[in-house]
Amino acid sequence: MLQSKLIRKTQLTIVSFLLFASGVQADSIGDIVESTGIGQIVRNNEEIVVSGAQIPVQLNDEAKTGNGRMLIEFLDKAELALKEHSEVLIDEIYYDPDPSLSKMSMKFTMGTARFASGRLGLVNKANIDIKTPTASIAVRGTDFTTTVDELGRSLIILLPDANGLPSGEIIVSNQGGEVTLKEAYAATMVTSLDQSPTQSITINGITPALIDNMFIVAPPPEVEDRIKEEMADDAEKDKGILDIDFLEFDELEKDELEDSEPADFNELDIDELSVEYLVDVLDIIDSSDLFDTLGEFDIKGASRGFNDESQYNVFLQDGNLVLYRNINGVIRIKISAGGNFTLDTITPTWEGIITGNESEDILIYINQVN
C-alpha cells in the first residue's frame, strides 16, 4: 500500500516537472527572422542548425554564426544582428505588462553583433543590460554594435538613427570606469575588465554595414591613435601602489639652499646656524687654491657663499665685496668695488689669508681670541 503511494507521488512529480519544463521551453521571446550561411542556436547543450526558416528563440539560447549572419527579432521589436563568427548568449528576457518589471540581458561573447532596442517599449531601457567580457553597456534607446575578440577586448560603436542623428546614448562601464557615447559613430575600446574604456572617439567614414570583425584585426585609425595616447598617458601616471618604490623617495635629503645657484648668494642667504664652532685646527687644509670671481674681484682663499673652513660668508652687495663672519664676534668687512685687499685672519678655529685681485693695497689683519 505504502509502496503504491510512493510510486504514484513520484509519477505526479515527474509529470509536473515535464509540464513546467515544456511550458518554459515553449515561451518564445523572439524569432530568427533572417539567416544566411552557417548559424545555429545552442539550447540545452543541443545545437539547432539555423537554415533560413524562422526559428523561435528562447531564454538561455546561445546564438552562434559561422560563415554566415543572423538576425533575431524579439517580441518588443528589439533586434539583434550577428555577423560572421559571432556569439551571443540570451541570458534573461522577461516581458511583463509593466515595462519597469521587464528585463533583457544578453552577453556578447564573440564577434560583431548589433543591437537595436525595441520600438514597442515593453522593456524599460534601464532594465536592458548588455555585457561583453570586459564591459557593461547601459542602453538609453539606442542602436549600437559591439565587436569582441578572443581576448574579450570590446569595441562599442554608437550608430545613428535613420536621420543620421545619434540614436541615443549608451554608457559603457567596467571596473576601471565608464564613458558615455553620445555622437553617431562615437566609439570606445575596452581592453580589460579593470582598464577604463577609452574616451569617446568619433569614427569617420564608416557605415553600419562596414562594421564587422575586421575591426578586431584592424581597428579604425582613430581608435588605434586613442589607445596609443592613453597607453602613453597611463605610463606617465601613477602605476599603482604596488609600483611605487618608496626607496626612491629622497625629498627630505634635498637641501634647497644648497641647490641654489651660488651666484644668488647674498646677505639674506647667510645661515648663522651653519657655522662650525668646533674645528680641529690640525684638520685645516691650505685653502689658498680656492679661486672665485665675484664681479670686479678675483678672490683667492674663499669662494662665493659660505666657506666651511674659514666660516666666512662671501657675497656681492651693490658691486662691493662683503666678507661676513660670525664666530665669537661678528666681523663684517665690505670692500668697495675693484678694491685690492689681503685679509689675514687668525682665529682659534681658522687661520688663513683671503686676497682680492692679488694685491695688498688694503691690508686687514684680524686677530680674534676667545
Added chain:
Amino acid sequence: MNKLLSIFVLGLLTTPFVFAQASDDNEIRIDQTGDTLTLYIDQVGYGNKIGLDDFSSSGSDMTIVGSSLTFDLDMIGNQNLIFGPLILDSSSLSFNLTGDSNEVDWNIGDTGSSDSSNYNFAITGDSNTFDIDQGKVGASAERLDADLILLGSSNVFDLDFESDDITWNFDITGDSNNFNTLQNDGSQSLTVEWNGDSGDVDINQISGTCVGSAPCATPNAVINLDITSDNATIQINQKDSANDS
C-alpha cells in the same frame, strides 16, 4: 692776533667761571659743577685754549661735573687746544671742529660715572689730534652712543671707550688718517665707513661682561667695516670673553 671768544652758559651754575688770558692766546678755564646744565661754547680763531695746558686727567682747569648735561662746543680755527677731565653722566656732548692742527685731549668719566652718554663729533680739517678716553675700570660707564664724522687728512685719533654696551660709529673721509679705537667691556658694536688712502686703522674690541641688564643682556662684539681705499692697513683685534675685561 685775532681772538674771538663767545661763551653762552645756560642753566644752574654752582661755580663761577674763571677766565685767564695768556700773553699770546685766549685761554679758558671752566670749573663747573651741577646738574641739568646746557653749555654752549662757540670759539673762532686760532691758538686758543680751553682748559689751559693741563692735559692730564687730574687737571683742574676744565672741570665739568654734572648729570643730564648738554654740552655743545663749536670751534673754528687752527692750533686750538681742548683738554680736561669731564664727568658727564646721562649727558649729551656735541663737538664741531673746523680747522687744522688742533688737539683735543679729554678724559670723560675718569673719576666718576659716565653712564648713558651720547657723543657726536664732527671734524673737518687736517692734522688734528684727538685723544679721548671714556669710562674707566672701576667707574660706572654704561650705554654709550658715539658718532664721529671726519673730513680731512693726516688726523690722528685715539679713542678708548671702556663702557658697557657701546654703539660706536665713525665715518672717515680723507687720506693718511691714523685711527686707533678701543671698545672694552659689555656688548660692543662698531661701524666704520672708511674712504681714503694710506689709512692706518687699529680696532680693538673686547666684549667682556655686561654689568646691567638690557640692552646688554649678553656680551657680544660686532664690527662692521666698509672700506674704499687704495692703500690702508687695518688691524682688528677682537676678543670675546667674559673674563678679560
